[in-house]
Amino acid sequence: MYVVEKIREFAERTPDAPALIADLQPVSYRAFDRAIGAMRRRLAAESGLGPRSTVVCLIDPLPLAWIADLALRSLGHATIALRSASELAALRGLRIAALATGEGQARVEAGGVLGPDVARIEVGPDLLAAGDGPASAAAEPDAGAPGAHVLLTSATTGRYKLVQLAVESEDSQREEHRQLYLSSGANLRDDRDALCVHLMNLGLWTAGGYNTPLLAWSRGGCAVFHQGREAHRSFALPALTHAIATPAYLAELVRSAPGALARNDALQIITVGGTPSLSLLGELRARLTSRIATALGSTESGTWAVTAIETADDLRWHRLHPARRIEVVDDEDRPVGQGVLGRVRVRLTNGVTGYLNDAAASAAVFRDGWFYPGDLGVLDGRGRLALMGRTTEVLEVLGEKRPAAPLEEALGRALGLDGVCVLAERGANLEDELHVVLETPTPIEPALLDHAAQAHVRGFARVHFHFLERLPRNHMGKIERLKLKQSLLRRRAAADPRAAG
Numbered sequence: 001m002y003v004v005e006k007i008r009e010f011a012e013r014t015p016d017a018p019a020l021i022a023d024l025q026p027v028s029y030r031a032f033d034r035a036i037g038a039m040r041r042r043l044a045a046e047s048g049l050g051p052r053s054t055v056v057c058l059i060d061p062l063p064l065a066w067i068a069d070l071a072l073r074s075l076g077h078a079t080i081a082l083r084s085a086s087e088l089a090a091l092r093g094l095r096i097a098a099l100a101t102g103e104g105q106a107r108v109e110a111g112g113v114l115g116p117d118v119a120r121i122e123v124g125p126d127l128l129a130a131g132d133g134p135a136s137a138a139a140e141p142d143a144g145a146p147g148a149h150v151l152l153t154s155a156t157t158g159r160y161k162l163v164q165l166a167v168e169s170e171d172s173q174r175e176e177h178r179q180l181y182l183s184s185g186a187n188l189r190d191d192r193d194a195l196c197v198h199l200m201n202l203g204l205w206t207a208g209g210y211n212t213p214l215l216a217w218s219r220g221g222c223a224v225f226h227q228g229r230e231a232h233r234s235f236a237l238p239a240l241t242h243a244i245a246t247p248a249y250l251a252e253l254v255r256s257a258p259g260a261l262a263r264n265d266a267l268q269i270i271t272v273g274g275t276p277s278l279s280l281l282g283e284l285r286a287r288l289t290s291r292i293a294t295a296l297g298s299t300e301s302g303t304w305a306v307t308a309i310e311t312a313d314d315l316r317w318h319r320l321h322p323a324r325r326i327e328v329v330d331d332e333d334r335p336v337g338q339g340v341l342g343r344v345r346v347r348l349t350n351g352v353t354g355y356l357n358d359a360a361a362s363a364a365v366f367r368d369g370w371f372y373p374g375d376l377g378v379l380d381g382r383g384r385l386a387l388m389g390r391t392t393e394v395l396e397v398l399g400e401k402r403p404a405a406p407l408e409e410a411l412g413r414a415l416g417l418d419g420v421c422v423l424a425e426r427g428a429n430l431e432d433e434l435h436v437v438l439e440t441p442t443p444i445e446p447a448l449l450d451h452a453a454q455a456h457v458r459g460f461a462r463v464h465f466h467f468l469e470r471l472p473r474n475h476m477g478k479i480e481r482l483k484l485k486q487s488l489l490r491r492r493a494a495a496d497p498r499a500a501g
Contacts, residue, residue, distance in 0.1 A: 002146070003214050004074040008033050010220045019217060021237065022063045023228045027128065029220075032067075035127045037140055039071035044141035048119055052147070053097035054078040056114065057204070058085060059123050060102045062225045065204055066213065068100050068123050073147035080150040080162070081204035088113040090152070090160035093357045150356065152205040153299050154394075154401045162356040163299050165210075195221035198234055200245035207299045208244055208272050232257035235288065240264065244295075246273040246399035247280060254283045261287050270295050270306060274399030275315045277431040277461075294318065296385070301346040301371040305385070315430050317384040324349070328379050331482065333367075338381035341486055343391055345370045376485055388425060388489075391481050395424045397432050397459040407456060411436060414452040415444060419471050421479050423488070424460070431461035437484060439471045466491075 007019065011033035019032040027035075043049065055072050057079055059065040069079050080096075082088065085108045096114040103124035153161040195216040202209030213223040221241075226234040232253060235243070245253075250271065254261070267289040275294045276284065284292055296318045297303035304326055305318040320326050325347035327335050336342040348371050354362030365372045374392030377385050390396065393404040404422050412420040419439025427433040434457060438444065444467075453463045472483040 003217050004036060004070055006218045006220075007036065007070075010217075014220060017220065018222045020063055020066070020213075020223045020225065021234070022061060022225045024226070024233060024237075027063060031128065035067045036071050036074070039067050039123070039127055040075060040140050043071060043075060043121070047098060047121055049075075049077060049097055052076050052078070054080065054095060055098045055100055055121070056088070056091065056096055057081045057100045058102070058108060059100055061227055062201075062203065064102060064123050064125070064127060066223075067127050068121075069149070069204055072100075073149060075141065076147050078148040078150065078164075079204075080152075081210075082152070083203060083205060087152070087160060090162065094162075149204075149210060151207055151210060151299050153355075161358055161361055163352055164356055165350070165352075195219060196224065196237070196239045196241045197221070198224040198226070198237075198240055198243040198245075200231075200243060200249050201225065201227055202244060202272075207297070207302070208295075212244060230257075230260075232260050232262075235264065235267070236262035240267055242268045242270060244270050244272055247271050247276045248274075248398035248400055250276065250284065251280055251398060254280070254287065263288060265289050265291065267291060268293065271399065272297075273401075274396055275426070275430070278312060278315070278429050279431070281309065281315070281430075296387075298346070298371070298373050300352055300365070301348055301373070302350050304346060312430065316386050316426065317380065318386070320383050320385055322383070326379075326385060327370075328377050328385075338379050341376055341378055341388055341482075341489065343372060343482060344375040344377040344385070344387070345372050376482060389423050389485055391485075393481075395422065395434070397424065410456040411452055414455060415448065419479075421471060421481065421484060423481065423485060427462060429461075432459065433462045433464065434460040435464045435466060435488060437466045437468055437471065437488070439469070440467055441469045443467050 007029060010017065010019070011029040015030035016028050018026040019029045020027045049055070055077050057065055057068055057072075059068055059081075065081060069081065072079050077097075080091065088108075092113055096118055098119035098121055099108065099114060100121040100123055101108055103122060149165050151163045151165065153163060195212075197212055197216050199209055199212060202212075204210050215221075216223050222239065224234055224237065224240065234240070250269070268291045269284060269289060270293045272295045276292070281292060291308075293306050293308045294315070295303055296305040296307070303321075304324045305320045307314050307317075307319045309315060327345050327347075328340070328342040329335050329345055330342050333345075348366075348369055352366075352371075354366045365374070374390050374394060376388040376391055378388060379385055395402045395404050395407070408420045408422055411422070412418060415438065417438055417440055421437045421439075423435045423437070424432055425435065436453075444465075449465050457463050466488065468487075472480040472487070
């Protein structure tokens with residue numbers, strides 16, 4: 001496996017350099033390589049795994065999870081990382097050979113989901129202790145073909161969907177990530193610069209949390225994790241080059257560490273899952289760094305853009321990477337002109353063609369080599385894309401996705417209506433705002449609307465109510481969100497042309 005080979009190479013070239021830093025405690029390349037080797041030998045001797053088995057990893061802390069994952073994959077096995085035992089339900093129908101848990105977690109009940117014969121592997125801190133000791137003279141088992149890794153998407157539909165990374169495309173994915181980091185305007189200039197990335201607790205189940213450490217270790221860089229208290233202390237690390245986090249995490253960070261953040265203008269922050277508001281951007285620039293960029297992409301299709309934020313306009317318009325093909329299309333999948341609202345689709349380059357064990361969900365968003373993420377967007381003809389909300393029944397708030405249906409049902413009950421549709425968008429100050437469209441022939445009293453909003457709406461800076469006599473619906477009676485969004489934009493433009501788009 002390429003990354004394990006690179007870790008061994010750097011263990012010989014720069015043995016004392018940190019491969020990872022966990023809660024301010026460094027783990028050298030020498031110790032990291034030896035720990036992975038010890039885990040490989042243990043798996044070969046004790047696990048009883050057959051060739052190319054699938055193993056679920058429910059391991060904490062993150063350094064131990066990574067040691068187990070890299071050892072398993074380098075032996076040809078496939079890994080699925082979970083955050084908690086409750087997520088085991090997402091794996092029904094898959095053939096799982098083993099469950100790897102952290103020390104003290106071995107009693108996790110998995111019989112109802114994974115089967116009674118699933119093997120158990122317990123991973124404890126002794127692995128890191130072995131990494132600090134002398135090298136073992138025991139021969140390591142031969143590696144098979146590199147194993148796969150499965151990522152989890154958000155559970156907005158009630159269950160996680162599973163995306164298997166294509167092993168054969170790993171080299172191209174690493175190069176794509178390297179180019180995207182370069183395009184962010186960050187202080188990563190060429191292959192002589194090593195990444196030192198603070199992952200802000202993005203775990204192995206996420207695309208950024210999995211791919212970014214692999215990129216760092218392939219270059220002799222360092223991954224920084226901080227799972228304990230006072231996470232702001234990791235920002236004082238002098239070698240830190242990047243921090244990757246959701247806007248929600250960054251907002252909590254600046255609230256919980258007033259006056260404690262270490263300013264570092266060599267640091268590049270890259271937000272994932274959403275863009276910061278103007279107020280959060282101002283706080284980060286004043287207290288942490290002036291280098292801030294946004295990343296745009298998805299677990300299913302990889303990253304499409306990393307945009308350095310130089311003006312407020314860069315929070316609305318994402319600069320698409322020239323190597324990626326992104327189109328905006330109408331309901332018949334015909335590309336629309338610049339400035340025309342439509343559905344975003346992304347040409348797949350990472351070998352992913354669908355979700356594991358979910359043919360229905362795959363058919364809905366994977367078609368003819370394209371992935372349809374459910375976003376509405378506009379292209380400007382200059383290689384930039386502005387997102388204009390969602391076509392799917394999902395809301396995005398501070399980079400976190402939430403199902404729209406429960407909120408629509410709650411507002412409908414509160415207001416005595418059957419037809420309610422909620423749409424999220426960025427407002428004039430780039431904060432998340434909610435538009436609630438009500439199917440009613442007559443307006444509703446403002447006091448009742450305010451009461452319903454205060455009781456049921458959370459996380460949005462503002463709530464706007466709109467009244468339509470009839471919501472646009474298809475032949476199945478489902479609300480056509482693209483048509484509804486287009487209608488709202490036309491009404492806004494008619495009322496104030498400056499506010500359109």
